[in-house]
Amino acid sequence: MICYSLYYYFIKLNSLYFHIGETEKKCFIEEIPDETMVIGTYRTQLWDKQAGSFLPSTPGLGMHVEIKDPDAKVILSRQYGSDGRFTFTSHTPGEHQICLHSNSTKMALFAGGKLRVHLDIQVGEHTNNYPEIAAKDKLTELQLRARQLLDQVEQIQKEQNYQRYREERFRMTSESTNQRVLWWSIAQTIILIITGIWQMRHLKSFFEAKKLV
Amino acid sequence: MLAWFLLLCAPLMFGWIRASELTFELPDNAKQCFYEDITIGTKCTLEFQVVTGGHYDVDCRLEDPDGTVLYKEMKKQYDSFTFTASRNGTFKFCFSNEFSTFTHKTVYFDFQVGDDPPLFPSENRVTALTQMESACVSIHEALKSVIDYQTHFRLREAQGRSRAEDLNTRVAFWSIGEACILLVVSISQVVLLRSFFSDKKTTTTRVGS
Numbered sequence: 001m002i003c004y005s006l007y008y009y010f011i012k013l014n015s016l017y018f019h020i021g022e023t024e025k026k027c028f029i030e031e032i033p034d035e036t037m038v039i040g041t042y043r044t045q046l047w048d049k050q051a052g053s054f055l056p057s058t059p060g061l062g063m064h065v066e067i068k069d070p071d072a073k074v075i076l077s078r079q080y081g082s083d084g085r086f087t088f089t090s091h092t093p094g095e096h097q098i099c100l101h102s103n104s105t106k107m108a109l110f111a112g113g114k115l116r117v118h119l120d121i122q123v124g125e126h127t128n129n130y131p132e133i134a135a136k137d138k139l140t141e142l143q144l145r146a147r148q149l150l151d152q153v154e155q156i157q158k159e160q161n162y163q164r165y166r167e168e169r170f171r172m173t174s175e176s177t178n179q180r181v182l183w184w185s186i187a188q189t190i191i192l193i194i195t196g197i198w199q200m201r202h203l204k205s206f207f208e209a210k211k212l213v
Numbered sequence: 214m215l216a217w218f219l220l221l222c223a224p225l226m227f228g229w230i231r232a233s234e235l236t237f238e239l240p241d242n243a244k245q246c247f248y249e250d251i252t253i254g255t256k257c258t259l260e261f262q263v264v265t266g267g268h269y270d271v272d273c274r275l276e277d278p279d280g281t282v283l284y285k286e287m288k289k290q291y292d293s294f295t296f297t298a299s300r301n302g303t304f305k306f307c308f309s310n311e312f313s314t315f316t317h318k319t320v321y322f323d324f325q326v327g328d329d330p331p332l333f334p335s336e337n338r339v340t341a342l343t344q345m346e347s348a349c350v351s352i353h354e355a356l357k358s359v360i361d362y363q364t365h366f367r368l369r370e371a372q373g374r375s376r377a378e379d380l381n382t383r384v385a386f387w388s389i390g391e392a393c394i395l396l397v398v399s400i401s402q403v404v405l406l407r408s409f410f411s412d413k414k415t416t417t418t419r420v421g422s
Contacts, residue, residue: 184388
């Protein structure tokens with residue numbers, strides 16, 4: 001019974017999937033506030049030409065997961081097996097990039113040219129496993145519901161804080177554009193006037209020297 | 214024993230019904246498809262929004278396991294589509310940027326299949342919810358929609374922000390470029406005029422006579 005439910009657990013990770021080529025790198029963007037936990041789970045299936053279908057699992061095939069923070073600094077770069085789970089917590093708010101590519105070098109494996117990747121990325125309060133929390137902290141149903149609501153509200157608060165930070169950045173960018181437009185217009189007008197004056201003076205002295213004027 | 218069983222079954226229950234939301238980059242002339250196995254009678258919602266790129270539009274197409282097109286929209290910026298799975302099988306939805314020649318698009322989508330998993334898998338739904346519990350459920354639903362609106366607001370704001378940052382860098386480069394062009398053109402004008410009058414001294418006398 002235990003084996004059956006364990007097997008069922010692995011099979012039931014039938015979430016959204018997509019196809020990826022051998023050397024193809026697929027990147028996903030997660031824009032998150034700081035101190036937010038992200039859990040990604042993936043499962044790969046290889047196309048079996050003989051069977052004409054996808055194999056249930058592919059031992060020996062690994063996926064390389066690379067995660068970059070908003071400053072383009074790599075915070076996680078690891079190789080996982082054909083089924084894997086990666087976790088990270090953001091320390092700066094912003095766009096984090098999660099990239100996956102297979103580590104396969106054997107062309108024969110990808111004869112069909114397709115690898116099916118099941119991917120699931122859960123962010124923030126979705127990472128909480130409520131039945132597990134209930135069992136661990138021995139909460140009643142009402143307490144668990146209250147806990148869930150608290151987590152949701154905390155996520156909303158974090159997101160709003162992040163929004164305030166983004167709005168400040170937007171405002172700074174707009175003000176910088178405003179300044180730049182102003183100063184560069186003035187500078188260009190001055191350059192135009194100065195070059196005009198210089199041209200006329202230079203040509204006048206040139207023609208006078210050539211005794212044409 | 215029961216707690217252990219619960220712990221074991223929890224991932225099973227948790228993995229049963231999914232809401233997948235992803236943001237990915239769609240290069241020009243590319244098409245990206247996603248698939249999901251859905252059981253009959255499940256209510257599903259597909260929502261997508263284009264975050265950055267060009268005119269912020271993308272083609273979207275949703276097909277059922279038979280290949281029947283359930284939803285097809287060209288050059289849409291944002292949309293939400295709810296349907297009930299009419300049969301078991303793999304549903305496929307694709308985003309296409311094939312009409313665009315050089316703009317990459319960043320697309321966000323949220324595909325919700327079924328309802329949320331119950332908090333207590335072993336809970337027997339025979340007894341009705343108490344007032345407190347139903348109040349909690351309605352607060353939970355309201356907060357979920359708040360989070361959903363926040364997400365869409367964040368995406369719209371990201372659109373505006375990326376445009377503003379683009380504009381900022383473009384203004385800087387073009388201003389410097391224009392200043393350089395101004396200087397180069399004015400100096401070359403003077404040099405060219407000088408060259409007209411310096412070399413052609415002998416030719417002008419020949420034309421004159």
